[in-house]
Amino acid sequence: MNEQKAENILEVHDIIMAFGGLMALINLNFKVAKGLIKAIIGPNGAGKTTLFNVITGAFPPTEGTVRFKGQPIQNLKAHEIAARGISRTFQTVELFTNMTVLENVMVGCHTRTRSSFIASGFRLPRVKREEEKIRAKAMETLEFVGLAEKANEAADSLPLGERKILEIGRALATEPELVCLDEPAAGLNETETQAAADLIRRIKERQITVLLVEHDMKVVMDISDDIMVLNYGEMIAEGSPAEIRDNPKVIEAYLGGEENDA
Amino acid sequence: MLQIRKLPIIVFALLIIAFPWIARGIPGIGNYPDIMVFAGIYSLITIGLSLLMGYAGQISLGQAAFFGIGAYISSILTTKYGLNPWICMGTGMGVAVIVATLVGVPSLKLRGHYLAMATLAFGIIVYIIFNEEGEWTGGPDGMIGIPGLSLFGFQFNSVEKYYYLVWFFVFAVFLFTINIIQSRAGRALRAIHISEAASNAMGVDVARYKIMVFVYSAALASLAGSLYAHYLNFINPSTFDLFFSIKLLIMIALGGMHDIWGAIFGALLITFLSFEWLHFFEEFEVIVYGLILLGVTMFLPHGLAGLPDMVKDWLRK
Amino acid sequence: MGVVSSPPSLFMLKLKMEKISLASQLLQYLITGLTVGSIYAMVAIGFNIIYNVTEIINLAQGEFVMLGGLIMVFLHVAAGLPIFLAFPLTIIVVTLVGMLLDRLAIRPIRQPSVLTLIIATIAASIIIKGIAMFIWGKDPFDLPAFSGRSPIDFFGAVIQPQYFWVIGFLIVTVVLLTLFFEKTIIGKAMSACADNPDAASLVGINVKQMILLSFSLSAAIGAVAGIILTPIALMDYNRGAMLAVKGFGAVVLGGLGSFPGAILGGLVLGTIESFGAGLIHSGYKDAFALIVLLAVLFIKPSGLLGSVEITKIKKF
Numbered sequence: 032m033n034e035q036k037a038e039n040i041l042e043v044h045d046i047i048m049a050f051g052g053l054m055a056l057i058n059l060n061f062k063v064a065k066g067l068i069k070a071i072i073g074p075n076g077a078g079k080t081t082l083f084n085v086i087t088g089a090f091p092p093t094e095g096t097v098r099f100k101g102q103p104i105q106n107l108k109a110h111e112i113a114a115r116g117i118s119r120t121f122q123t124v125e126l127f128t129n130m131t132v133l134e135n136v137m138v139g140c141h142t143r144t145r146s147s148f149i150a151s152g153f154r155l156p157r158v159k160r161e162e163e164k165i166r167a168k169a170m171e172t173l174e175f176v177g178l179a180e181k182a183n184e185a186a187d188s189l190p191l192g193e194r195k196i197l198e199i200g201r202a203l204a205t206e207p208e209l210v211c212l213d214e215p216a217a218g219l220n221e222t223e224t225q226a227a228a229d230l231i232r233r234i235k236e237r238q239i240t241v242l243l244v245e246h247d248m249k250v251v252m253d254i255s256d257d258i259m260v261l262n263y264g265e266m267i268a269e270g271s272p273a274e275i276r277d278n279p280k281v282i283e284a285y286l287g288g289e290e291n292d293a
Numbered sequence: 294m295l296q297i298r299k300l301p302i303i304v305f306a307l308l309i310i311a312f313p314w315i316a317r318g319i320p321g322i323g324n325y326p327d328i329m330v331f332a333g334i335y336s337l338i339t340i341g342l343s344l345l346m347g348y349a350g351q352i353s354l355g356q357a358a359f360f361g362i363g364a365y366i367s368s369i370l371t372t373k374y375g376l377n378p379w380i381c382m383g384t385g386m387g388v389a390v391i392v393a394t395l396v397g398v399p400s401l402k403l404r405g406h407y408l409a410m411a412t413l414a415f416g417i418i419v420y421i422i423f424n425e426e427g428e429w430t431g432g433p434d435g436m437i438g439i440p441g442l443s444l445f446g447f448q449f450n451s452v453e454k455y456y457y458l459v460w461f462f463v464f465a466v467f468l469f470t471i472n473i474i475q476s477r478a479g480r481a482l483r484a485i486h487i488s489e490a491a492s493n494a495m496g497v498d499v500a501r502y503k504i505m506v507f508v509y510s511a512a513l514a515s516l517a518g519s520l521y522a523h524y525l526n527f528i529n530p531s532t533f534d535l536f537f538s539i540k541l542l543i544m545i546a547l548g549g550m551h552d553i554w555g556a557i558f559g560a561l562l563i564t565f566l567s568f569e570w571l572h573f574f575e576e577f578e579v580i581v582y583g584l585i586l587l588g589v590t591m592f593l594p595h596g597l598a599g600l601p602d603m604v605k606d607w608l609r610k
Numbered sequence: 611m612g613v614v615s616s617p618p619s620l621f622m623l624k625l626k627m628e629k630i631s632l633a634s635q636l637l638q639y640l641i642t643g644l645t646v647g648s649i650y651a652m653v654a655i656g657f658n659i660i661y662n663v664t665e666i667i668n669l670a671q672g673e674f675v676m677l678g679g680l681i682m683v684f685l686h687v688a689a690g691l692p693i694f695l696a697f698p699l700t701i702i703v704v705t706l707v708g709m710l711l712d713r714l715a716i717r718p719i720r721q722p723s724v725l726t727l728i729i730a731t732i733a734a735s736i737i738i739k740g741i742a743m744f745i746w747g748k749d750p751f752d753l754p755a756f757s758g759r760s761p762i763d764f765f766g767a768v769i770q771p772q773y774f775w776v777i778g779f780l781i782v783t784v785v786l787l788t789l790f791f792e793k794t795i796i797g798k799a800m801s802a803c804a805d806n807p808d809a810a811s812l813v814g815i816n817v818k819q820m821i822l823l824s825f826s827l828s829a830a831i832g833a834v835a836g837i838i839l840t841p842i843a844l845m846d847y848n849r850g851a852m853l854a855v856k857g858f859g860a861v862v863l864g865g866l867g868s869f870p871g872a873i874l875g876g877l878v879l880g881t882i883e884s885f886g887a888g889l890i891h892s893g894y895k896d897a898f899a900l901i902v903l904l905a906v907l908f909i910k911p912s913g914l915l916g917s918v919e920i921t922k923i924k925k926f
Contacts, residue, residue, distance in 0.1 A: 087494060109493035118494060125491035127484045134295070137477075138484045142496020144477055148505050151476035152469040158476060165477065205496060352725065399908035405724040406667040410858055411907045414900040417855065421900075425893040535851055539732060546729060579740030586733035590726055591718050 040065040040209055040240050041086070041117075046095035046105075048081055048264070055081040056092070057264045063209070068231065068241040070251045072275075073261035074284060079244040080122055082261070083211050086242070087119045088112040099209070113142045118202040119211040122244075124194050126186045132197055133182040136169040139204025169204060176200040176230055192223030199230060209240045216247040228254050252276065260284065295479075297471050297553065305557075309460045313453045324569075326456045330524060332564035333459035337517040339544050339556035340463075340470050341510030347550035348474060349506045350486030352409045354538050355396075355416025359389045359511040361423055361533030363518025365430055368439045368528055378442055382519040389515035390508050397507045401500050416538050423530035435529030442523045455524055462520065463557075466513060470553060482506055540567075543582055546589045549596025558597050634766025639888040640881060641764070645773040645842070647880020648780040649675075650899075652835040653857025654864065654872035655783070656828035662804035662867050663824040666727050670711060670735035672854030673742075674829045677704045678836025679845030680742060683751040693756065701833045707738065708829025712822050735850060742847040750846040753837070772841045779838050783831060784873065800824065852896060856883075859903035865916025874914060 041063035048056035055078045063069050071079050085092045088109035097105040104112055118139075127135050144165055146158040173179040176196050181189065189197060195215055202210050215231065216224045228250050234241055245251050251258065251272070258275045260268040262284040268275055275281055316325045338356055345351050366385035370376045400411050423430050430436065442449045442458065449455045473479050481502050484492040489499045522528050540563060548559025563582075571578045589596060595603070653671055660668045681703050685696035715734040719726055755772040762769045790797040802810040803820040811817045836845060860879045864871025879899050886898035906913060 089490065089493075108498075109490075110496045110498045113494055113496035121491065121494075125488040127487045127491065129483055129487055130295070130480070134480060138480050138492070138495050138497070141477060141481060146477045148473060148478045148502075148509070151478045152473045154472040154476075162476065201495065346725075352728070403907055403911065406728060407862075407907055407911055409728050410855070410862075411904060414855060414859075414903045414907075417852075418897050418900050418904075421894060421897045425891075539736065542729065542732070576744050577740070579743055580737055581740075583733050583736030583738075583740055586729060587715055587737065590730050590733060591720075594721065594726070 038065045039063060040100060041242070042098040044096045046085060046097065047093045048085055049093045055264050056085065059266055061259055061266060061269060063240060063242055064257065065240050066235070066238050067256040068235055068243060068254055069257040069259065070243045070245055070255040071259050071261060072245065072251055077261040078264040079261055080213055083119060083213055083244060087117055087211060110142070113205055116208040117211065118205040118207040120198045120202050120213055120215065122213040122217070124198050126194055126198055128187040130186055131183050132178055132186050132189065133169055133173065135186050135197060136172050136201050136204045137165050139172070139201040140165045140168050142205050172200050172204045175203070192219050192226065195219065195227060196230060203234065207239060209242060210234065211242045213244050214246065215243070216245055216250050224250060295475060297475060306464060309464065313456060327452050328565060328568045330452065330456050330459050331568065332561045333463045334517045334521050335541070335544065335564055336463045336557050336560040337466055338514045338541055339560045340466055340553065341513035342541055343545050343550060343553055343556035344470055344473070344482070345506050345510040346545065347552070347555070348479065348486065349482040349503065351503060351507065353412040353507065353510065354409055354542065355412035356510065356514045356541050357533045357535065357538040358416040358419035359393065359514035360518040360537070361419060362389050362392060363515030364522040364528045364533070365423060367519035367522045368436045369429055371440050372436060372438055378440060378523060382516065385519050386512045386515045389511040393508045393511035394504060397504045401503060413535065417535055420530060420534050423533060430530070433530060435527060437527045439522050439526045439528065441526065459520055462516065467553070474553060540582065543586045547585055547596055549598025551595055552598035555596045555598035631766055635888065637765055638767040639884045641767055641769055641773065643881030643884030644877055645776050645880070646884060647877035648776045649835050649839050650856050650860040650880050651780055651873045651876025652783060652831055653853055654860035654876050655787070655869065656831045657857055657861045658867055658869060658872050659828045660824045663800060664821050666716065667858070668828065669728065669731040669854055670738060671828065671832060671857055672850035672852070673735050673738040674704050674708060674832025675836035675839065675853050676742060676845060676847065676850040677707060677738065678833030679753070679840035680746050680751060680847070682837045682840065683753055683845065686753065697837060700837060701830050704833035705826045705830045708825040709822055712825040735854070739847055739850055746847055748847060750844040751840070752844050753840040755841040770842065776838045779834055783834065796823070855903070856899040859899050862903060862906045862911065863913050865913035868915045871913060871915040
């Protein structure tokens with residue numbers, strides 16, 4: 032076990048997110064411990080992706096603060112948050128379909144590199160050097176996620192499982208300290224789900240904190256250190272997998288939903 | 294991997310250099326170098342437009358305005374104040390950059406039809422200004438007596454000399470733009486085309502890149518406008534109307550929006566069509582342009598530059 | 611006060627400056643503005659009908675107006691048909707053009723992206739304009755006013771009888787359309803398509819036919835606008851683009867997709883244009899509508915009656 036004091040890499044205080052009259056997130060308060068895998072679960076429409084959007088800067092919260100490594104980030108733009116060290120994947124896999132697998136990951140390297148528009152136009156030596164570094168880093172990332180042989184294939188020619196892995200790889204290329212994965216196992220078969228779960232574990236081994244939205248309970252229970260349950264925008268439970276599994280409120284939130292569908 | 298091959302570029306350069314010699318030898322195309330001057334001027338605009346629309350996925354139906362800004366700034370400053378034409382050219386580009394930023398920033402949140410109409414409205418407003426501010430621009434009658442260009446005493450006072458000047462610029466801009474496309478910035482633009490959300494999440498400052506590529510296209514159009522004014526020695530607002538902006542669109546659609554070569558093909562073809570091949574059918578000119586645009590939209594969505602791939606796909610079947 | 615140089619294409623009458631007070635002048639601008647605004651409102655309604663059913667913005671909308679005017683000139687002036695025959699015949703012809711537009715330029719597109727549709731409708735508008743130029747040349751044409759040109763004095767402002775026809779036709783169009791969409795089965799089917807095309811086709815509504823119908827209806831309304839406009843402002847082959855842009859300005863000002871918005875937007879836009887041209891600078895007349903369009907797009911794209919949330923969700 033680690034000797035260092037448990038440090039919180041992300042702290043969310045009193046977040047409220049309202050879209051017109053619709054309250055998507057209500058008084059959310061939670062912390063994400065550094066180096067661990069925290070899962071966010073809850074029925075559909077509970078606000079999980081909205082929460083991701085707030086944390087990663089897609090839009091600012093109506094109220095409340097988000098602190099990353101102690102600094103408030105809730106009013107920063109998405110690309111600034113990426114520069115600070117948070118990256119993400121999307122529920123609807125948002126790969127750059129006009130590029131190859133390698134190029135997609137190279138875009139991930141954008142935030143850690145600097146060659147400007149004009150300098151690129153003149154193809155200055157430092158631009159060429161940086162481009163080499165980007166390519167090397169991207170290949171290394173592809174090797175880490177296991178897609179190196181497909182580097183020069185069109186990104187949209189990959190099957191869904193590999194597209195999701197690619198998206199994770201792209202997020203890793205930003206050299207994040209916290210990565211937010213939005214339903215990495217959705218739509219995947221057994222093998223693919225296993226591959227995704229293994230990858231997430233290996234990400235944790237690199238000391239990258241993982242925040243994970245997921246519906247596949249087996250995956251959640253297997254790999255999470257910590258789970259948070261959302262329902263209708265509010266947190267109804269938080270704790271270890273064992274605690275959550277037996278939590279009556281959580282059971283009711285899921286089962287209650289099923290009964291209402293009748 | 295998006296790699297623009299070097300061999301075609303070298304062939305292209307050689308053809309450009311050799312063209313006037315070839316034209317001198319073949320009867321009937323003696324005026325082609327003159328048409329090529331215009332084709333080159335329009336290529337400067339279409340290269341920028343191709344980067345903006347084809348690669349970055351934005352829209353501008355108002356490029357004629359920047360073309361006009363370059364032309365008028367060059368004309369006004371050289372005729373009324375006798376300033377050095379090259380400085381005026383730079384000033385024109387500077388003004389275009391400022392105007393593009395002023396229009397581009399509030400347009401950042403617009404997409405699709407809204408963006409198209411905003412740029413279209415902007416283009417028409419500038420055109421109206423050219424027509425109305427007669428004191429500066431000469432109004433509907435235009436301006437005459439615009440000087441030619443010279444460099445360290447060497448005068449670009451023949452068609453062939455101007456041809457080489459213009460195509461030198463085209464080639465330089467072409468290479469510069471290719472470098473951008475194959476770089477980190479180019480990837481950022483292509484990423485923005487597909488998903489602004491994902492681009493932002495990867496640290497791409499989407500707003501800044503959208504402004505940059507719009508400003509770049511505006512600067513190029515302005516450069517083209519200045520070169521145009523110094524070639525014809527005369528300009529007139531009707532050149533910079535909405536229909537010209539649409540003609541530019543036809544050029545890149547025909548050539549192929551998603552390929553930088555398409556910008557040049559399209560400019561060449563439409564310029565020759567306009568000056569030379571449609572001369573007999575002037576009444577049909579507008580209809581032909583419309584049919585080309587519609588035909589390309591339906592049958593050649595990637596333009597002529599996309600033909601090789603289309604043929605490959607068809608052969609595979 | 612100064613002299614107002616009225617472009618002859620819009621203001622047929624010269625005002626006798628010595629006898630007109632400021633209040634009368636303002637009233638004049640208002641009346642002219644509402645009249646022109648009614649035309650913009652009709653163009654805007656045409657845009658909205660197609661948009662509501664297809665989410666397409668038909669940039670060729672202005673060409674329907676142009677054709678309405680020119681074809682009416684041909685039938686009534688050149689061929690000598692009486693108005694009560696030429697009017698419906700013109701509408702039928704322009705409606706056919708609208709149907710051809712859908713069939714030949716829109717429907718065949720296999721991968722309809724926003725940009726592709728923009729380009730397709732621009733292409734169609736150029737083709738129509740080119741054909742008009744070929745047939746009618748570049749000169750503007752006039753139509754006799756429906757009930758003569760004796761101006762009516764109204765508190766110092768002058769009203770052309772034709773203005774009543776314009777506003778009258780706007781009202782008739784609005785009433786007929788409202789009845790159509792709310793009371794007839796086809797109209798309700800079209801509204802259903804606008805709301806939810808998938809559900810509509812599930813209950814047996816032929817969505818493709820509804821799209822064709824929306825183009826036809828828009829073309830017809832455009833034609834009417836062109837016919838009633840020509841006696842006031844003449845018509846030439848090139849007017850379509852400007853009318854389309856201003857009509858779009860009215861659409862956006864009122865709120866895209868909103869029927870009352872189109873009317874409000876059109877009238878307001880026409881009034882702003884009229885006051886701007888009269889009070890500030892008549893050479894910039896066209897620019898005022900464009901500036902309003904830009905201002906709306908830059909500040910509140912959802913317009914006066916539109917909803918901000920819906921605008922954000924819209925596909926484009």
